[in-house]
Amino acid sequence: MKSEKNVADIAALVRRTVVIVFGCALVAGAIAFFITFRAAAYDHVQDEARALMNTAMAIRGYTVEEVRPEIRQRSGYEEGGDFHSQTVPSYAAQAVFDRLETGGYSYREAALDPTSPEDRATAFETDLINRFRNGSEGGMISGTRQENGITEFYQARAIRIEDQACLECHSTPERAPDPMLTEYGADGGFGWEMGEVVGVQMLTVPIDKEYAMIYEILAIFFTLMVILFAVISIVVVRPLQRNVIRPLRELAVVTERASLRGGDDPLPQYGAAEVRRLATGVERLRRSLRTALRESQRDGDQ
Ligand code: HEC
Known part of the structure; x- marks a missing residue:
């Protein structure tokens, strides 16, 4: 019986070695896999956010440079004519992104003292704006945050008044077009000054889906490794x-x-x-x- 036990030990020894080697390979593989894929997912979302942010900037530019002069001229704006929200860069960018519902992206422009009450900065956005105002940050802050149980990637860009044209509507209610006051009131969005950071462009992209994909791939990797081990x-x-x-x-x-x-x-x-x-x-x-x-x-x- 003693010899039986020793013989069984050879198989056990081999099995134990295989288990140790595979266990280490599995853990090391899973960690390397996870880190690499997570970084790739983050990069991917970051690229996506950058592209979307550039889209928002393009819409703003297009509105200011092409739509606004055209409408101004046609509606006789200079002579106290019509005011159209559609010619407001902030309105145009947000209106386009409202229609872009797929993918869970969200874009908004938030200010501490907004023209439109919907644009009032949340606590999180207020903190970002203050960081930009203190000059402790460059022109952009990005990262991830938990919102309603969803992890999202955000990219925030400071909105600074760098063009005198902005002050036409954002300095005093007297200077602003009357129809704008009728539509938005005179409570917010005034008293802004050149060079001042008044708000942020906030772009968020959900990152959960990308992470969920990593877990799926990881599960497949684990299953394959276990089958290979067997x-x-x-x-x-x-x-x-x-x-x-x-x-x-x-x-x-x-x-x-x-x-x-x-x-x-x-x-x-x-x-x-x-x-x-x-x-x-x-x-x-x-x-x-x-x-x-x-x-x-x-x-x-x-
Ligand atoms: C023709 C008037 C007009 C001009 C010019 C204008 N804005 Fe506005 N701005 C508005 C109106 C009206 C809103 C509210 C839009 C909405 O419904 O969200 C607004 C909204 C904003 C917002 C979002 C927060 C808020 O107040 O609701 C920011 C930030 C902003 N403008 C910055 C600027 C900057 C920077 C410029 C210059 C490049 C500029 N605006 C030029 C009228 C104007």
């Missing part, structure tokens, strides 16, 4: 069982029996080369022992 342990242990463990076990039984009761059973002659050599060696030993015994008996008889 296959390899079978492929490695099977021939070991057939060529080493089984002939060794038989060899042990036969030599044990021979040493105890002097049996003369044939030794197994199959299996791995080393095992066969061992069997041959034992057989030779057995034969020379028998000869030596016979000779010493003969010497004793004389």
